[in-house]
Amino acid sequence: MALEISDNTSVLVLTGAGVSAESGIQTFRASDGLWEKHAIEDVASPEGFFRDPALVWRFYSERRRSVSAAQSNAGHLALCALEEELGDRFLLATQNVDGLHERAGSKRVLALHGRLMQSRCSVCERPPFDDDALYLSALPMCARCEERGGSGLLRPHIVWFGEALDPNHLARVETFMNKAEDLLFLAVGTSGHVYPAAALVSVARALGGRSVLVNLDEAGNEGEFDEVFRGPSGVLLPSLLDL
Numbered sequence: 001m002a003l004e005i006s007d008n009t010s011v012l013v014l015t016g017a018g019v020s021a022e023s024g025i026q027t028f029r030a031s032d033g034l035w036e037k038h039a040i041e042d043v044a045s046p047e048g049f050f051r052d053p054a055l056v057w058r059f060y061s062e063r064r065r066s067v068s069a070a071q072s073n074a075g076h077l078a079l080c081a082l083e084e085e086l087g088d089r090f091l092l093a094t095q096n097v098d099g100l101h102e103r104a105g106s107k108r109v110l111a112l113h114g115r116l117m118q119s120r121c122s123v124c125e126r127p128p129f130d131d132d133a134l135y136l137s138a139l140p141m142c143a144r145c146e147e148r149g150g151s152g153l154l155r156p157h158i159v160w161f162g163e164a165l166d167p168n169h170l171a172r173v174e175t176f177m178n179k180a181e182d183l184l185f186l187a188v189g190t191s192g193h194v195y196p197a198a199a200l201v202s203v204a205r206a207l208g209g210r211s212v213l214v215n216l217d218e219a220g221n222e223g224e225f226d227e228v229f230r231g232p233s234g235v236l237l238p239s240l241l242d243l
């Protein structure tokens with residue numbers, strides 16, 4: 001039951017929290033998921049951050065802690081092996097902020113929703129920088145703002161609700177799809193509720209691409225896929241990708 005991937009096939013992969021579930025990382029919309037215990041508007045919006053930055057930093061610090069202890073799983077590794085075979089005919093757009101694709105060895109990765117292990121200033125234009133620190137009590141301040149006599153609170157480098165995705169990421173996805181001779185869009189472990197990622201399947205189809213979903217439960221946009229494989233990605237991906 002391997003997917004048909006030939007010498008002219010380009011594969012655009014979209015992953016979501018489900019691909020990291022077998023690494024012990026909590027998903028968002030499960031009954032015991034992150035959004036069951038935390039209000040999105042409190043911990044994943046700019047308004048929530050300015051209202052209570054300590055709460056937001058505690059939330060992301062706990063997530064940093066659990067991601068630091070996690071390992072990539074067979075699903076991440078299968079995508080990595082596919083990339084090794086396809087080279088530039090492979091692109092991975094992930095909604096995950098955990099960095100587990102890169103830790104597995106994936107290189108052509110666009111982190112659409114940001115990176116948990118990076119911070120940036122909420123005031124100045126300083127670029128995001130690596131930061132795996134836990135801020136459980138004191139709030140982190142921007143050293144560059146302080147040097148200039150100002151004061152800026154650091155924030156996690158996460159795309160929150162109400163914020164725009166990096167336009168360069170979307171442009172790269174679009175260029176990749178447009179250039180593909182034979183496009184295969186493969187979505188893995190994502191509930192299909194968050195846009196614009198959830199709309200990529202319809203863009204791929206409009207361009208004549210095939211679309212496949214690998215997911216444990218029914219996804220919100222499932223009807224748009226040509227083929228659906230239900231089950232854990234750590235088991236299904238190695239066999240679907242014939243590795």
Ligand code: OAD
Pocket residue numbers: 015016017018019021022027028029030033044095096113159160161188189190191192193194214215216217218219231232233234
């Ligand atoms: P969700 O939590 O919404 O959905 C995860 C999906 O993964 C569900 O449909 C599960 O059925 C499926 N799943 C769980 N375990 C799996 C496994 N082992 N193998 C395959 N599938 C599995 O997570 P996302 O779709 O990633 O955004 O959510 C999208 C965005 O919403 C996130 O990036 C996050 C969230 O709010 C921000 O924080 C900005």
